[in-house]
Amino acid sequence: MTRPKLPTTIAGSLPKPSWLAEPVKLWAPWRLGGEALAEGKRDAVRLVLRDQERAGIDIVTDGEQTRRHFVTTFIEQLDGVDFANRRTVRIRNRYDADVPVVTGAVSRRGPVFVDDARFLKSATDRRVKVTLPGPMTMVDTLYDAHYRSREKLAWAFAEILNAEAREIAATGVDVIQFDEPAFNVFFDEVRDWGVRTLERAAQGLPCTTAVHICYGYGIKANIDWKNTLGSEWRQYEQTFPLLAASAIDQVSLECANSHVPIDLIGLLGGKDVLVGAIDVATERVETPEDVAKVIRSALRFVPPERLHPCTNCGMVPLPRDVARAKLEALGAGAALVRAELG
Numbered sequence: 001m002t003r004p005k006l007p008t009t010i011a012g013s014l015p016k017p018s019w020l021a022e023p024v025k026l027w028a029p030w031r032l033g034g035e036a037l038a039e040g041k042r043d044a045v046r047l048v049l050r051d052q053e054r055a056g057i058d059i060v061t062d063g064e065q066t067r068r069h070f071v072t073t074f075i076e077q078l079d080g081v082d083f084a085n086r087r088t089v090r091i092r093n094r095y096d097a098d099v100p101v102v103t104g105a106v107s108r109r110g111p112v113f114v115d116d117a118r119f120l121k122s123a124t125d126r127r128v129k130v131t132l133p134g135p136m137t138m139v140d141t142l143y144d145a146h147y148r149s150r151e152k153l154a155w156a157f158a159e160i161l162n163a164e165a166r167e168i169a170a171t172g173v174d175v176i177q178f179d180e181p182a183f184n185v186f187f188d189e190v191r192d193w194g195v196r197t198l199e200r201a202a203q204g205l206p207c208t209t210a211v212h213i214c215y216g217y218g219i220k221a222n223i224d225w226k227n228t229l230g231s232e233w234r235q236y237e238q239t240f241p242l243l244a245a246s247a248i249d250q251v252s253l254e255c256a257n258s259h260v261p262i263d264l265i266g267l268l269g270g271k272d273v274l275v276g277a278i279d280v281a282t283e284r285v286e287t288p289e290d291v292a293k294v295i296r297s298a299l300r301f302v303p304p305e306r307l308h309p310c311t312n313c314g315m316v317p318l319p320r321d322v323a324r325a326k327l328e329a330l331g332a333g334a335a336l337v338r339a340e341l342g
């Protein structure tokens, strides 16, 4: 069977409707409660699905409409983490945050996003992707007063993630993606245990597996950090050979408007590559031709069956009309290049 060319997808999140949560804000609190909140989340998922379908996105997500945050919302459902008494830590060596404390062995009380996955699958005919945080990125959002070892905590999270991912996969989703922005910061740990804990999280899954590694949302702390990275961003050079040798099927990376040398994609060997062709750090909406340019440059290193035009990162902090226009640019840019390929 021939595979379709340039199947489009997104990194994961999309903005929420203003009746569900305060717009243009990370960790925005819910504006509904109880059964109204549950229903509101499902309605918001239906809306982001229609937006993605209309824009020509082939592998759709629920836009993380059911989560306040891509890491914290998952950890809140685990035992062994104290959210009431916080400690200050430095996140990804970039900014200080008051974070929850690991006070005992971590464990999953029950399914976290499994019902969401089932609903997503039932609400669209397109292929669907569900995102989960990666073990290292989870470790990096907590103060660990129990394991006293980032590696040990990561292995514990990997076991939990694998149990969750197996149940999500059983609902029939097509792709499960682990978000590991921490892979762009802690290179020694990526080499020593990061890729292995990621593989443990993805072990035995019957669906396609992916990892998303980026330079973060377009928030000030990330933009300031990017400004210190110089004219060429070669962070991926250290992780891509490790991922090429790993059991993970797909790698999602940042390209649009970044200083990542595009030839680093060549280090990903035979993997599917999710090329970020939409910049999430600006409200300027790309033209289809802007998107097409990124895709064409990536095609020098990845065949069109394995190249997925994608966003650089999640779009949750953007205004909703901007995110919708960016989705349309992504779909239209991919269509332009598909037409050229014949």
Ligand SMILES: [Zn+2]
Residues within 6 Å of the ligand: 011, 181, 212, 213, 214, 215, 216, 217, 312, 313, 314
């Ligand atoms: Zn990202």
